[in-house]
Amino acid sequence: MSIGHILVVDDEIEIRDLLAELLADEGYTVSSAADAIEARASIAVRRPDLILLDIWMPGQDGISLLREWHEHHQLGCPVIMMSGHGTVETAVEATRLGAFDFIEKPISLDKLLLLIEHGLENTRLSRENEQLRRNSSDPFELVGDSEYMTTLRAQAKKVAGHDAWVLISGEPGTGKQALARFIHHHSPRRHFPFIDTGGVAMSGRQNAAAELFGSELDGKIRYGLLEQANGGTLFIAEAADMDEQTQMQLISALENQTFFRVGGTEPVQVDVRVIAATRKDLEDEVRQGRFREDLFYHLSVVPLHIEPLRNHPEDVPILLTYYLETAHRIEGLPLRELTIGARNLLKGHYWPGNVRELKNLVQRMLILGAGDVIDEQEVQRALGFIPAHVDTEQAQGATLISLNLDLPLRDARDEFERRYLLAQLKSCEGSMTELARLTGMERTNLYRKLKSLGISANERS
Template sequence: MSKAHILVVDDEEDIRRLLREILEDEGYSVDEAQTAAEADAARRARRPDLVLLDIWMPDLDGVTLLRRWVDEGGLPFPVIMMSGHGTVETAVEATRLGAYDYLEKPLSMSKLLLTVERALEAERLQRENVGLRRRAAVVTEPVGRSLVMQRLREQIRRIAAHGSWVLFTGEPGSGKETWARYLHAHSPRRDGPFVEVGVAAIARENSAVELFGREEGGRIQYGRLEQANGGSLFLDEVADMDPETQARLASALEGGSFLRVGGAEPVTVDVRILAATHRDLAAEVRAGRFREDLFYQLHVVPVAVPPLREHPEDIPELLDFYVDHFVREEGLPFRRFSTAAQNRLRNHDWPGNIRELRNLVQRLLILGAGEEIGLEEVEAALGGEVQRPGAALPEGVTLEGPLREARERFERAYFVHQLRRAGGSVAELARRTGMERTHLYRKLRALGIDPRRGAGAED
């Protein structure tokens, strides 16, 4: 996997050749331009990760070219200016316009390589910080040591070593993006960009421009595909993509190139596609809402991300993680969850998965008081047991059948409900039900309820 792509713009052939040789020896890919016109053509053909730009050129000086690029909507890549006849005023103007640095000729190759490395690192950090600010919480690695999580980590690491495209499936809030980032971080593309596209958040009329970019009046807007070149593109909730953009994407993935909106020349990219959805894409294909060819392009390696209720043993660690996060990042007061509160949360169904747990922790830290978060406070935050609209009886309990069977169904629903409210604590359950613990254990066994395995678990 090559490092960054650098465009060298200089009217002196010897300097261009020398810079190309040195940069390629360092693992960079390099393109050359002698004039401002050639530089525009080169950046149109392929988005550079960095530009080395000379001040004096035959058709247009470098500062004017830099200003023109800035006027198009800001610099989409770092620019390092070079000159053998520059002035302090020129250097100040270039820096004011957004150039990362200004190097004087004759160039010190060691200084140039160090400046290039620092400029690329600064750009990477800025891109990551922008992405992280959009995210609710910074999770560099999936949290949890359960067998389910260990197996998924091993699976992701095996997949990461190869270049295959991956489709993550799972319920909303289960952590599909976190696993996609984890895969990217363990892949050969780890030094390349990880670019996220929230498909559902893109307006239909802007989706093609967002993904593929635009050319208009000589100006270039780079889309997410080009921004992810050399790295990974994460398409979140890909099932929400409109049909026209689906067709464009299928064509781009098939041929490895695409046209920007309004463009005439094909653009080639090298990107690993990671997609995610909470829907059944095969069913969407059968219903005619998703293209079959795009489905098979994305569905190379499927990865199912389990819901939180399938690994509740990770909940204490998740609670600690998010408490530490909100204390550190938002300055909220530290509070710890009592054992009864943790047990109650382990027995919650978590329809919103990890996102629901995160929001619950944040709410309890903001609104609560005291060092410990107790069972009653957790119950209040959960809003109690949610009843089905119009339901007068617990789920699974009916007025049909023999009295003995109806009574057994009711008792089982009653004890499961009370055990959940007790946070899995038999002592608390005995207090709530007014039963002696020995008799209570016999009753639970008779009803097939094992409190050690969670409320509602059968022997």
């Protein structure tokens, strides 16, 4: 696999050929252009990772071409300017217009390779810093020391070594994106972008197509997510949300590794690994005719499932510590400690919103709470077990019914019903006859409801 695609723009064919041969030997793929016209055509076909641009060329010179890219916001990669007659003023102007660096002719090949390496590394670090700003915690970390999490990390590392497509399933908030980033970070593609479609509406046809495949209008190119991910990984945050038209376009693009931008006439080549995630049963979506069967089989070459947090509660304490420390270190929130009682209460929580709910809860307690210690009553208030106006003495007898407003309606309803029935079970000391009377439910329906919510008939707490 190539370590990067470089566009060489120079009117001297000897220089173009020399650089193409040298860079190919180093593991790069190379495109060449003799002037501004060919350079525009080249970036329309394939988005480069770095551009080597000669200043003095017939027709449009390198500085004015750089200015054009700068004004049209098309500098999506580092540009190294080359010149045999450069001046300080020219170098300053090139830097102002976004050039990464400047090298004089005759070119020192060792220096050029070093500049290229630094330019690509600078781009990679910028991407990672942007990811870290969007994600308050380490995006590559799968937190937990349980046997389950240890096995999941081992599976992810094994999958990372291959280039097969991956389908990650699991409830909302379980960490599907974190698992995808972990796989990318441990793969040979880790030095290339990880592009997440999570902020993009994947239905809506024309808008989704422009976001995914980019567009061309009046000679201006807008690179889509698929092209931005070239060489790296495209993470489809919720595969089931794609409309049929987007599914059809995506399967064609990914099968052939080529596509057309919206409004474009030339095919664009990409080399992308796909990791998709879903909270739904995609096989059922296929049976219902809402998801293309061919796309499903392409996406699910390697299926991975993330268990809900309630299935590995032994990871709750380390997750609590991790997010308490992370919120203090990155967000500047006060450093507070949980009492043993508070930790035990949280370990026994059902966590319908999974790791996302836990992280949000920690942030809420650090923002709204006071003091160095978080006790059991503060946790109960944060979970919604105890209304904020109820004092500690009243809280001792309060019925613990929580409602997490961050959840989708269906998940919130299931969690409320589960806590309601658990509380009623406790109050009637496990008597199903009394429980049926209290809830007003027929016993057959009651047993069915308890089973669907994962509640044992003899469960008391």
